[in-house]
Amino acid sequence: xxxxxxxxxxxxxxxxxxxxxxxxxxxxxxxxxxxxxxxxxxxxxxxxxxxxxxxxxxxxxxxxxxxxxxxxxxxxxxxxxxxxxxxxxxxxxxxxxxxxxxxxxxxxxxxxxxxxxxxxxxxxxxxxxxxxxxxxxxxxxxxxxxxxxxxxxxxxxxxxxxxxxxxxxxxxxxxxxxxxxxxxxxxxxxxxxxxxxxxxxxxxxxxxxxxxxxxxxxxxxxxxxxxxxxxxxxxxxxxxxxxxxxxxxxxxxxxxxxxxxxxxxxxxxxxxxxxxxxxxxxxxxxxxxxxxxxxxxxxxxxxxxxxxxxxxxxxxxxxxxxxxxxxxxxxxxx
Amino acid sequence: xxxxxxxxxxxxxxxxxxxxxxxxxxxxxxxxxxxxxxxxxxxxxxxxxxxxxxxxxxxxxxxxxxxxxxxxxxxxxxxxxxxxxxxxxxxxxxxxxxxxxxxxxxxxxxxxxxxxxxxxxxxxxxxxxxxxxxxxxxxxxxxxxxxxxxxxxxxxxxxxxxxxxxxxxxxxxxxxxxxxxxxxxxxxxxxxxxxxxxxxxxxxxxxxxxxxxxxxxxxxxxxxxxxxxxxxxxxxxxxxxxxxxxxxxxxxxxxxxxxxxxxxxxxxxxxxxxxxxxxxxxxxxxxxxxxxxxxxxxxxxxxxxxxxxxxxxxxxxxxxxxxxxxxxxxxxxxxxxxxxxxxxxxxxxxxxxxxxxxxxxxxxxxxxxxxxxxxxxxxxxxxxxxxxxxxxxxxxxxxxxxxxxxxxxxxxxxxxxxxxxxxxxxxxxxxxxxxxxxxxxxxxxxxxxxxxxxxxxxxxxxxxxxxxxxxxxxxxxxxxxxxxxxxxxxxxxxxxxxxxxxxxxxxxxxxxxxxxxxxxxxxxxxxxxxxxxxxxxxxxxxxxxxxxxxxxxxxx
Numbered sequence: 001x002x003x004x005x006x007x008x009x010x011x012x013x014x015x016x017x018x019x020x021x022x023x024x025x026x027x028x029x030x031x032x033x034x035x036x037x038x039x040x041x042x043x044x045x046x047x048x049x050x051x052x053x054x055x056x057x058x059x060x061x062x063x064x065x066x067x068x069x070x071x072x073x074x075x076x077x078x079x080x081x082x083x084x085x086x087x088x089x090x091x092x093x094x095x096x097x098x099x100x101x102x103x104x105x106x107x108x109x110x111x112x113x114x115x116x117x118x119x120x121x122x123x124x125x126x127x128x129x130x131x132x133x134x135x136x137x138x139x140x141x142x143x144x145x146x147x148x149x150x151x152x153x154x155x156x157x158x159x160x161x162x163x164x165x166x167x168x169x170x171x172x173x174x175x176x177x178x179x180x181x182x183x184x185x186x187x188x189x190x191x192x193x194x195x196x197x198x199x200x201x202x203x204x205x206x207x208x209x210x211x212x213x214x215x216x217x218x219x220x221x222x223x224x225x226x227x228x229x230x231x232x233x234x235x236x237x238x239x240x241x242x243x244x245x246x247x248x249x250x251x252x253x254x255x256x257x258x259x260x261x262x263x264x265x266x267x268x269x270x271x272x273x274x275x276x277x278x279x280x281x282x283x284x285x286x287x288x289x290x291x292x293x294x295x296x297x298x299x300x301x302x303x304x305x306x307x308x309x310x311x312x313x314x315x316x317x318x319x320x321x322x323x324x325x326x327x328x329x330x331x332x333x334x
Numbered sequence: 335x336x337x338x339x340x341x342x343x344x345x346x347x348x349x350x351x352x353x354x355x356x357x358x359x360x361x362x363x364x365x366x367x368x369x370x371x372x373x374x375x376x377x378x379x380x381x382x383x384x385x386x387x388x389x390x391x392x393x394x395x396x397x398x399x400x401x402x403x404x405x406x407x408x409x410x411x412x413x414x415x416x417x418x419x420x421x422x423x424x425x426x427x428x429x430x431x432x433x434x435x436x437x438x439x440x441x442x443x444x445x446x447x448x449x450x451x452x453x454x455x456x457x458x459x460x461x462x463x464x465x466x467x468x469x470x471x472x473x474x475x476x477x478x479x480x481x482x483x484x485x486x487x488x489x490x491x492x493x494x495x496x497x498x499x500x501x502x503x504x505x506x507x508x509x510x511x512x513x514x515x516x517x518x519x520x521x522x523x524x525x526x527x528x529x530x531x532x533x534x535x536x537x538x539x540x541x542x543x544x545x546x547x548x549x550x551x552x553x554x555x556x557x558x559x560x561x562x563x564x565x566x567x568x569x570x571x572x573x574x575x576x577x578x579x580x581x582x583x584x585x586x587x588x589x590x591x592x593x594x595x596x597x598x599x600x601x602x603x604x605x606x607x608x609x610x611x612x613x614x615x616x617x618x619x620x621x622x623x624x625x626x627x628x629x630x631x632x633x634x635x636x637x638x639x640x641x642x643x644x645x646x647x648x649x650x651x652x653x654x655x656x657x658x659x660x661x662x663x664x665x666x667x668x669x670x671x672x673x674x675x676x677x678x679x680x681x682x683x684x685x686x687x688x689x690x691x692x693x694x695x696x697x698x699x700x701x702x703x704x705x706x707x708x709x710x711x712x713x714x715x716x717x718x719x720x721x722x723x724x725x726x727x728x729x730x731x732x733x734x735x736x737x738x739x740x741x742x743x744x745x746x747x748x749x750x751x752x753x754x755x756x757x758x759x760x761x762x763x764x765x766x767x768x769x770x771x772x773x774x775x776x777x778x779x780x781x782x783x784x785x786x787x788x789x790x791x792x793x794x795x796x797x798x799x800x801x802x803x804x805x806x807x808x809x810x811x812x813x814x815x816x817x818x819x820x821x822x823x824x825x826x827x828x829x830x831x832x833x834x835x836x837x838x839x840x841x842x843x844x845x846x847x848x849x850x851x852x853x854x855x856x857x858x859x860x861x862x863x864x865x866x867x868x869x870x871x872x873x874x875x876x877x878x879x880x881x882x883x884x885x886x887x888x889x890x
Contacts, residue, residue, distance in 0.1 A: 050474070050494055079554070079555055082384075083384060083386060084386055084387070084554055084555050084556050085555060085561075085579075086555065090579075093579050093580040094580055096580070097580065149611070149615075152615045152619065153615070156615065156618075156619035156621075157615065157618045157619050160619070160620070163619065163621050164612075164615045164616050164618075164619035164621055165380075165607060165612060165615070165616040165619070165621045165622070166581070166605065166616075166621060167581060168581070169621075170376065170378040170583060170603045170605050170621070170622070171376035171378065171583075171585065171601060171603045176580075179580060279608065279609050279612065280609060280611075280612055281612065282380075282605070282606070282607040282608075282609065282612045282613075282616060284580060284581050284582045284606070288608065291608070292383070292608055
């Protein structure tokens with residue numbers, strides 16, 4: 001197992017190296033440049049040229065790449081052109097918010113999606129199945145920003161039971177030792193702050209969960225349907241095993257492999273998906289920060305974010321591969 | 335298993351109980367009187383972007399100045415709700431005939447947030463500190479406004495820097511400061527009102543004398559103290575007490591020893607919500623109590639729903655530029671005149687722009703000294719436009735027209751809608767339009783380099799001086815406009831060096847006539863960027879320069 005993990009971690013190196021080259025070329029192929037967002041619309045051509053010079057943007061591309069990689073190896077993503085702060089500091093400040101939101105969304109998607117998919121398959125053709133299939137189609141089809149907008153109109157504006165923006169009520173005095181606001185409230189005994197942060201997570205969490213929830217529901221349903229037709233399930237049922245055992249040990253466990261694979265891919269995409277959700281809910285995480293960076297051509301932030309997402313993708317999928325062995329002992333043997 | 339479940343249930347119960355309690359407390363607070371609320375309920379304002387520094391000197395952006403304007407005072411400022419320059423820390427001021435010696439009589443009994451006393455030496459400590467900056471502080475990204483107003487430094491370390499137009503600051507008396515410059519500049523006295531020149535406590539300046547700008551050239555990290563609320567001290571009605579960057583939240587608290595009228599609301603929170611629609615929904619949901627840059631389409635619905643959208647004065651201009659080098663037909667004045675007659679600017683003002691907008695007759699609003707009533711006006715007349723194009727031999731004119739996407743500007747709240755009207759008008763006059771939509775990041779470079787024959791752009795003034803508008807575009811050759819007109823260039827150079835305000839007014843008026851005869855572009859509108867507040871607040875007086883003073887706000 002250890003060799004497997006080490007091998008997979010080593011594969012990370014060429015993956016990230018290749019990505020860094022592509023990313024660097026892509027970002028520098030974009031028209032315009034940071035000098036326009038930095039200097040505003042009234043700057044002269046000379047001022048812009050002077051800034052390009054000082055930023056080293058006129059150097060040959062390989063020299064710029066070498067400079068970029070040299071810093072990257074020291075985990076230095078440079079300085080945000082928009083805020084003047086190190087990109088790493090900005091990310092560390094905002095990562096807990098995005099992680100908290102992504103975990104919430106994944107929890108919602110998993111806790112709701114797997115049982116829903118299971119029962120949809122188990123009661124195929126019945127109301128629960130039709131509803132689950134239709135609901136998941138809607139979940140995939142509705143754009144995140146529109147769903148967020150509708151949630152806010154209904155739950156924040158009309159019903160007034162949930163907040164429409166931020167991670168906690170503005171001005172609330174709360175201590176944040178970890179940056180994970182709900183956890184912080186529970187750890188410090190500031191339960192009102194924890195509740196407040198929890199309420200602020202509900203709408204963005206549901207919004208971000210909509211697509212993974214739909215995918216997990218549909219995958220679980222399809223996978224369970226396939227397993228239900230297997231001989232070993234019929235055998236288990238015919239020999240009188242308890243439903244709970246048949247469901248847990250024979251159906252779900254075998255049906256989970258493709259679902260877990262999808263969950264791995266979805267977890268990475270949740271971080272990328274947070275870009276829109278966070279902007280819609282003014283949820284101050286990496287996503288909203290990166291959204292602003294795209295508007296201002298903040299190259300260091302964009303490149304740092306994409307590299308970070310790549311690392312998260314690879315690591316989460318490594319965990320998924322490891323988790324296979326829990327569901328299927330044959331993977332462990334190999 | 336049972337134990338785990340009961341723990342989880344207990345946790346949920348605690349959270350729920352806390353929620354009920356918090357809701358109850360909120361209801362109790364809401365029933366309090368305005369005066370009580372001023373002390374207990376924070377006023378939450380949503381800004382479109384983050385502030386960058388708590389020392390305004392390093393900043394160039396309105397979001398930083400929105401915050402620092404509450405913390406610092408400047409020598410001069412714009413009157414509340416207007417664009418006239420009035421005294422701030424200076425109770426009065428005068429200039430010599432040459433406009434090179436500026437004498438300021440200062441307010442007395444002013445105290446900095448750190449307890450230091452304000453006097454003329456404090457003023458000079460600030461101005462001399464800025465003048466003597468060295469190293470990376472001389473980069474235009476760190477000292478942009480100093481360079482724009484006063485040129486270079488005591489010892490320029492870069493050949494590209496202009497010579498300094500600053501000689502000295504002298505504390506003639508305890509409360510009389512004299513600032514001398516080498517030659518008159520049209521940027522004065524407006525420059526003394528710029529938020530970037532907020533007066534910092536000399537104690538802070540001394541403590542931070544060794545502070546450094548770090549990071550890469552062009553992408554500097556400002557000195558650490560400028561990011562720390564505890565490290566800065568101004569003389570304003572509020573002092574900074576918190577800056578949670580992760581939550582994009584700045585907390586200001588009333589300064590009880592403020593020398594002027596005490597702030598109404600004790601605590602102000604400025605939060606960032608970059609998405610325009612999210613700001614509106616947050617106001618409607620009660621998460622915030624005010625926000626800036628309201629979309630024009632949202633103004634009426636917000637007002638109908640009981641929200642306050644006070645009308646700002648206008649201090650900007652939106653224009654349609656005619657780039658003369660990209661399409662040779664535009665070199666012909668008759669063609670430019672024809673296009674100007676083809677555009678129904680009143681329709682843009684009536685259907686797209688917010689209440690209070692007006693058609694522009696020249697490249698500056700009428701609130702500025704030097705605005706001329708005698709400029710040539712180009713009334714909407716599509717038939718005349720057609721005839722003029724035919725007479726000019728370009729009845730089948732084909733032209734590139736660019737507009738920006740994914741952006742709203744204070745002077746241009748709905749670029750696509752404005753573009754659509756102008757495009758339809760020009761097509762009605764027989765012009766074939768090749769439209770090009772560009773994201774803002776690409777739009778500015780393309781228009782700036784002369785890549786678009788027609789394009790939409792505008793400007794919001796920094797201070798009340800016509801040069802801040804006209805000089806921005808027409809002081810010299812600019813590839814964005816693509817023309818060389820020495821009469822205009824020389825005229826602006828002359829007015830920039832004329833210390834007599836009366837003469838300047840006449841010169842500006844003549845220049846406005848000349849510019850509108852030459853017609854480098856078509857000024858379209860002056861429009862007030864909208865700002866909205868909840869119904870339960872007495873909002874601050876709104877400013878045409880978007881310089882609201884939050885200390886004026888109170889709860890009803």
